Amino acid sequence: MDTLLDVSNLRIRYGGAAREAVRGVSFTLGRERLGIVGESGSGKSTVGRALLKLLPGATITADRLRFEDVDLTLLSEREMLKIRGRRMSMILQDPKFSLNPIRRVGDQVSETYLRHFRCSRREARERALAMLEAVKIRDPERVYRQYPHEVSGGMGQRIMIAMMLLADPDLVIADEPTSALDVTVRLQVLDILDNLVRNRGIGLIMISHDLNLVRNFCDRVLIMYAGQVVETLKAGDLERAEHPYTRGLLAAQPRIGGPRAPLSVLDRKPEWLEENA
Amino acid sequence: MSVSVDVHDLSIVFGSGPQAVRVLPGVSIAVQPGECFGLVGESGSGKSTVLRCISMLTDFWQGEIRIGGRFVREIPLGERCRTLQMVFQDPYGSLHPRQSVRTVLHEPLAIHKLDDREDRMRRAITDVGLPVSFLDRFPHQLSGGQRQRIAIARALILEPSLLLLDEPTSALDVSVQAEILNLLQRLRDERGFTYIMVTHDLAVVDHMCDRFAVMLLGEVAEVLPRDAIAGNQATHPYARELVGASLAYEGTRRAQG
Ligand SMILES: Nc1ncnc2c1ncn2[C@@H]1O[C@H](COP(=O)(O)OP(=O)(O)OP(=O)(O)O)[C@@H](O)[C@H]1O
Ligand SMILES: Nc1ncnc2c1ncn2[C@@H]1O[C@H](COP(=O)(O)OP(=O)(O)OP(=O)(O)O)[C@@H](O)[C@H]1O
Ligand SMILES: [Mg+2]
Ligand SMILES: [Mg+2]
Numbered sequence: 325m326d327t328l329l330d331v332s333n334l335r336i337r338y339g340g341a342a343r344e345a346v347r348g349v350s351f352t353l354g355r356e357r358l359g360i361v362g363e364s365g366s367g368k369s370t371v372g373r374a375l376l377k378l379l380p381g382a383t384i385t386a387d388r389l390r391f392e393d394v395d396l397t398l399l400s401e402r403e404m405l406k407i408r409g410r411r412m413s414m415i416l417q418d419p420k421f422s423l424n425p426i427r428r429v430g431d432q433v434s435e436t437y438l439r440h441f442r443c444s445r446r447e448a449r450e451r452a453l454a455m456l457e458a459v460k461i462r463d464p465e466r467v468y469r470q471y472p473h474e475v476s477g478g479m480g481q482r483i484m485i486a487m488m489l490l491a492d493p494d495l496v497i498a499d500e501p502t503s504a505l506d507v508t509v510r511l512q513v514l515d516i517l518d519n520l521v522r523n524r525g526i527g528l529i530m531i532s533h534d535l536n537l538v539r540n541f542c543d544r545v546l547i548m549y550a551g552q553v554v555e556t557l558k559a560g561d562l563e564r565a566e567h568p569y570t571r572g573l574l575a576a577q578p579r580i581g582g583p584r585a586p587l588s589v590l591d592r593k594p595e596w597l598e599e600n601a
Numbered sequence: 602m603s604v605s606v607d608v609h610d611l612s613i614v615f616g617s618g619p620q621a622v623r624v625l626p627g628v629s630i631a632v633q634p635g636e637c638f639g640l641v642g643e644s645g646s647g648k649s650t651v652l653r654c655i656s657m658l659t660d661f662w663q664g665e666i667r668i669g670g671r672f673v674r675e676i677p678l679g680e681r682c683r684t685l686q687m688v689f690q691d692p693y694g695s696l697h698p699r700q701s702v703r704t705v706l707h708e709p710l711a712i713h714k715l716d717d718r719e720d721r722m723r724r725a726i727t728d729v730g731l732p733v734s735f736l737d738r739f740p741h742q743l744s745g746g747q748r749q750r751i752a753i754a755r756a757l758i759l760e761p762s763l764l765l766l767d768e769p770t771s772a773l774d775v776s777v778q779a780e781i782l783n784l785l786q787r788l789r790d791e792r793g794f795t796y797i798m799v800t801h802d803l804a805v806v807d808h809m810c811d812r813f814a815v816m817l818l819g820e821v822a823e824v825l826p827r828d829a830i831a832g833n834q835a836t837h838p839y840a841r842e843l844v845g846a847s848l849a850y851e852g853t854r855r856a857q858g
Contacts, residue, residue, distance in 0.1 A: 338742070361774070362774065363774045363776060363777065364744055364745070364746025364747060364750075364772075364773050364774050364777050365743075365744040365746065365747050369744060369745065417745045417772070418691065418745065420691050421691075461645075462645060466620075466622065469620075474615070475645075476644060476645045476649060477644070477649065477690040477691060477767075477768065478644025478645060479644065479645050480691075482644075500745070500771075500772065503768075503771040503772065503801075504644065504690065504768060504771060504801070505644050505801065506641070506642060506643050506644050506801050506843065507801060507803075507843065507846045507847045507850050508643070508842060508843060508846045509643065509644050510801070510850075511846065511850070533746075533771075533772070533773060533774045533775060533778075535775060536850055536851055540850070569776075572776055573774065573775050573776055576775045576776045576778070576779035577775045577779075577804070578778075578779075578782070578802075578804040578805055578807065578808035579804055579807075579808075579851070580803060580804045580807045580830050580831055580847070580848065580851055581807065581830070581831035582804070582807065582808065584808060586783045586786065587778075587779035587782060587783055587808070588779065589776065589779050589780050589783065590776040590779075
């Protein structure tokens with residue numbers, strides 16, 4: 325499988341922070357679906373944003389940070405602009421925060437298309453409407469005219485996905501893209517992403533807290549804890565995880581028909597923080 | 602002190618003229634004192650809107666909403682804040698970007714003239730599993746799940762009797778989710794809190810709620826007891842489809858494990 329992304333010893337420190345938020349993360353990505361699971365605050369979104377160099381004020385170092393034929397460490401902000409969105413796209417965790425609050429969502433969606441492809445405004449609008457429909461938004465014409473605060477949480481997530489789809493990138497980093505969707509719509513949206521990997525051969529990084537999703541939808545999974553990757557598994561082998569953090573996660577999951585006793589919680593061990601070479 | 606919630610024929614129209622849309626055509630639900638009531642359903646079906654109406658964040662609705670038997674419109678603002686608090690679906694939007702966590706937690710204590718403020722803030726932040734040092738952080742310095750936990754701490758700090766929770770744990774990893782759900786259960790046992798909880802995770806509903814309503818297109822399709830999930834005893838076609846899809850979504854792992 326050809327490698328789309330090659331990351332080695334990635335380290336990220338936020339300005340003014342005492343510790344690195346990401347401590348030596350390494351992985352490669354082919355034309356596959358890679359899940360990233362991990363505790364809240366472990367650095368998942370930080371890794372995603374670093375790949376797009378969307379971390380003003382943070383120091384990013386890496387032994388290797390290659391995307392297709394490009395060495396990301398060498399790129400200027402101007403060169404990055406050509407990659408961001410068009411070749412590598414991120415669906416951010418807070419959809420409403422990443423939309424401009426005082427502009428209609430539809431105009432923002434059409435604009436993504438106009439930014440990357442030569443066409444008339446009318447054509448961009450049609451494309452945008454078709455894409456809103458593709459992500460199962462009911463009544464796309466109405467939603468097109470709405471402002472970000474007027475759309476529901478799950479509609480916001482699907483608007484972000486529609487924008488990503490319009491740019492037609494080779495690598496997608498999706499940060500909790502479906503957490504606000506009901507299961508039926510979620511499966512439909514995952515199907516769209518799945519088709520991109522299968523038919524268009526894109527690479528997909530899926531950051532998610534949903535263990536069922538990662539197990540059923542991804543090929544491989546990285547487990548992060550305190551800025552490091554503590555375990556890498558085939559998604560189907562998630563149940564056979566060995567790291568105590570991963571095992572603790574599986575045990576903490578509520579189950580349909582389960583006992584209503586308090587859920588098992590993690591006893592976080594200081595040695596999980598130690599840096600593994 | 603436990604309170605009941607009665608929503609009768611709630612409806613709301615957004616926009617005016619030809620663009621007006623009636624989002625909730627007429628929702629009725631009755632939540633018992635001390636109950637945990639789930640709201641599930643299609644994305645965009647009006648779950649968050651129902652919570653916003655109950656909390657009076659959106660106040661141009663029609664119909665009747667009573668909390669502990671009193672019409673919510675007649676409860677004075679200060680008392681309303683001590684009775685009910687809401688945790689929003691979108692924690693970034695609900696925290697002010699220039700306010701530190703300390704300011705966020707301190708403000709309600711000052712407004713309601715409560716004492717032992719430092720202690721209460723420390724307890725609230727520890728309850729949601731964050732270190733006390735986070736009091737001095739700003740929202741942009743927090744991860745998505747950490748922001749959500751601050752939002753939960755802010756709602757808990759006034760010890761309200763009714764909590765309206767809009768997907769309180771969907772941004773959290775399951776280990777932190779477990780801590781928050783255990784905390785909510787404990788508060789309910791100890792203080793009789795009433796919860797209305799929006800979630801897409803029927804395993805969370807099964808774990809937490811006594812009953813739940815399935816919403817579709819602004820209407821309550823069906824109200825079901827939690828026991829109806831495991832064997833899919835829903836009768837409304839959409840509710841059946843949703844419960845069935847959730848069982849399948851979780852099921853693969855049971856088949857393997
Ligand atoms: N701008 C910032 N300045 C300082 N620290 C930050 C900043 N942004 C994030 N952090 C810290 O870096 C760590 C990693 O954050 P990140 O957002 O990557 O976590 P995450 O794994 O995505 O968590 P979640 O699942 O909760 O979204 C957290 O401890 C967070 O508090
Ligand atoms: N201020 C508003 N102006 C216009 N329409 C609105 C406004 N607020 C909500 N709506 C519309 O009301 C409908 C219900 O939205 P709501 O946020 O209640 O859905 P939801 O059930 O919470 O969905 P989700 O699960 O995706 O969060 C949506 O079609 C939305 O566009
Ligand atoms: Mg994150
Ligand atoms: Mg909502």
